[in-house]
Amino acid sequence: MIEVISDSRCIRCDICVRVCPANVFAKDDQGLPIIARQDDCQTCFLCEIYCPTDALFVAEAADGPIGITEAEVEDRGLFGVYARGLGWSKGRANGAQFDTTHYLRVAQV
Amino acid sequence: MTTGQTTPANGVRFLEGDVLVVGGGPSAAWAAVSASEAGARVVLADKGYFGTSGATAPSNTGTWCVAPGEDRPQVVERRWQRTAGVADQRWMLRTVDQSYRGLLRLFEWGYPFPKDEKGDVYIANLRGPDYMRFMRTRVLAAGVTVLDHHPVLELLSDGETVTGAAGITRPDGTDWQVKAGAVVLATGGCAFFERTSGAAGLTGDGLLMAAEAGAALSGMEFTGKYTLAPYGTSLNKGLPFRWASFYDEQGNPQLDSKGQHLTNGIGGPSEKDIVKALIAGPVYARLDLAEGALQDWLRQGQPNVMQPYERRGINPFTDLFRVELKPEGTVRGTGGIRVSTHDCGTGIPGLYVAGDAASREDVAGGTSGGGAINSSWAIASGWWSGQGASAFSRRRGAPGVFRNHSAPIGQAGLRPRETVFAVDRKAIAEAVRAEVAPLSRNYFRSGPALAESLQRLDVLWNAVTRELGAEGPDRLKTREAASVLASARFSLTAALARTESRGMHRRTDHPGEAEGPVRRYALTGPDAIRVEVQSEADQLQEKAS
Numbered sequence: 001m002i003e004v005i006s007d008s009r010c011i012r013c014d015i016c017v018r019v020c021p022a023n024v025f026a027k028d029d030q031g032l033p034i035i036a037r038q039d040d041c042q043t044c045f046l047c048e049i050y051c052p053t054d055a056l057f058v059a060e061a062a063d064g065p066i067g068i069t070e071a072e073v074e075d076r077g078l079f080g081v082y083a084r085g086l087g088w089s090k091g092r093a094n095g096a097q098f099d100t101t102h103y104l105r106v107a108q109v
Numbered sequence: 110m111t112t113g114q115t116t117p118a119n120g121v122r123f124l125e126g127d128v129l130v131v132g133g134g135p136s137a138a139w140a141a142v143s144a145s146e147a148g149a150r151v152v153l154a155d156k157g158y159f160g161t162s163g164a165t166a167p168s169n170t171g172t173w174c175v176a177p178g179e180d181r182p183q184v185v186e187r188r189w190q191r192t193a194g195v196a197d198q199r200w201m202l203r204t205v206d207q208s209y210r211g212l213l214r215l216f217e218w219g220y221p222f223p224k225d226e227k228g229d230v231y232i233a234n235l236r237g238p239d240y241m242r243f244m245r246t247r248v249l250a251a252g253v254t255v256l257d258h259h260p261v262l263e264l265l266s267d268g269e270t271v272t273g274a275a276g277i278t279r280p281d282g283t284d285w286q287v288k289a290g291a292v293v294l295a296t297g298g299c300a301f302f303e304r305t306s307g308a309a310g311l312t313g314d315g316l317l318m319a320a321e322a323g324a325a326l327s328g329m330e331f332t333g334k335y336t337l338a339p340y341g342t343s344l345n346k347g348l349p350f351r352w353a354s355f356y357d358e359q360g361n362p363q364l365d366s367k368g369q370h371l372t373n374g375i376g377g378p379s380e381k382d383i384v385k386a387l388i389a390g391p392v393y394a395r396l397d398l399a400e401g402a403l404q405d406w407l408r409q410g411q412p413n414v415m416q417p418y419e420r421r422g423i424n425p426f427t428d429l430f431r432v433e434l435k436p437e438g439t440v441r442g443t444g445g446i447r448v449s450t451h452d453c454g455t456g457i458p459g460l461y462v463a464g465d466a467a468s469r470e471d472v473a474g475g476t477s478g479g480g481a482i483n484s485s486w487a488i489a490s491g492w493w494s495g496q497g498a499s500a501f502s503r504r505r506g507a508p509g510v511f512r513n514h515s516a517p518i519g520q521a522g523l524r525p526r527e528t529v530f531a532v533d534r535k536a537i538a539e540a541v542r543a544e545v546a547p548l549s550r551n552y553f554r555s556g557p558a559l560a561e562s563l564q565r566l567d568v569l570w571n572a573v574t575r576e577l578g579a580e581g582p583d584r585l586k587t588r589e590a591a592s593v594l595a596s597a598r599f600s601l602t603a604a605l606a607r608t609e610s611r612g613m614h615r616r617t618d619h620p621g622e623a624e625g626p627v628r629r630y631a632l633t634g635p636d637a638i639r640v641e642v643q644s645e646a647d648q649l650q651e652k653a654s
Binding site: 018019020021022023026036040041042043044045046049050059060061062063076078081082085086088093095096097098099100101102103104105107108 | 133156157158160161162163166167169171220221222223224225226231233234236238239240242243257258279280304305306307308309310339341342343344348351375402403405406407408409410411412413415416417419420421422
């Protein structure tokens, strides 16, 4: 579930507000995204990879927040971890051409 | 090409198009491109953001990809053997053909497919976030009017024909209507409020809307599919569990019925033993059968699946972690709106269906089409429904002719028969899940338990149609609750009607398949649900008479 929006990383582009399929975010008076409907989050991690500055963190627990802090996410190097895994960078798609799933399909039989 | 739009009158914004596509997953995308290429003015209205919505975007999905050079009839025949006798080889063959054309289109458009070990382009797999983002650009390039965060709440009808849909914008709840020559429902399956990634929007909206328009649902009993996930997470992806071994809480191996260590959690013979172990108590897993390069391929090829482990700081190849089986509803199940015509018409004039909103009995039968057949079906049925809807719209002429006679037809969750009470959506969700989620009720089914479940949900349905409603943006929540509840009642009704075990429908009181021709159960409703039994023998008889 979405838990952290880093004020220092966020550039107020509001892409997360737009792309969240579950409409979890809203904008506050300063134009900063806020987690307005946390319980609607489907833990899909897609807001993270669309964020151009890796300012968002979605914890893996799907049923409720675990209370992880920005400091811990920063310390453990978890900002942008899914984007790096995919090969996406700065909110731009990339890396599908290096997908290795076809090896798994051969091996699974 | 733009769609007509009139200025707001009494707060309702009106748009007009030849074809309205409802939904934002792959089948919606293909329907929009197809209708647009057929010359229609297309509006695509999605509940969320078209590009991240639906079950595909957060996933990495295989397709059922068979090149024309391979012996397709033989491949189809072999796959048909795994459909519990329910699928139709003619539909399977044309799905293989049409979806292959779609995959070639993707290559021509420049989708970044990987190469296999021989250096050939590998088109049989699609990475969800990339695929859906790519499809958004293609749909926009085709001139389609895309309405993000525009959930459809109900269909419009002139009494005979579906003439558009009405909905609200998120988050403010402003009303809008699209008058269209034809409507494609590409709203996805129903995940019964399961908190899995991609399922937030999958509340069976299309199933209820189609039923209200008079369309039949079919295959709704095939909802007994479950997929493994790390406990408490959203990642119901089976593939890595191909290389899993299973343990109890103390780390002792879980044994199967033959006393062997339980391994391979992707379905197949070990599945029932894993289910029994999970009913008995907590089950742990480790992906310890993935060695060497397999670990690298899993990390690089399945980065979404790796997220729970990354974030918990555990190594799934060496550490034990708790697992659960997530119910899949009709998403990896096969039930949905019955497909009545070759171009995915529903039998209701002006109403078409694509993707997981449709019954996939014809292509996946009584077993799951998740991960391969369903994604090919999304491409193929999306294409056909777009063609069918645009042709229907053309035959019908300008929307202006009939628009004045049209009215919205939604009931449950929108227009309660009596006073509106604050019916708690969470309570409805829990009540539904108590009947259709537990392994002990839904993986292993029995007539008496199904009848009890159905009775409880019928009582709830009565309360919902009497009292559930809301104003403004809250209407989305009440309507979703009604749609999930309706879908659950359809599923339980069909499960009760099929007095045999077949595919993912397992009746402990009727083990084994019934003799005679394979039956299908077509349901109409949504209030008093009527069951019509259909079999191939009936069809042959019809033709003869």
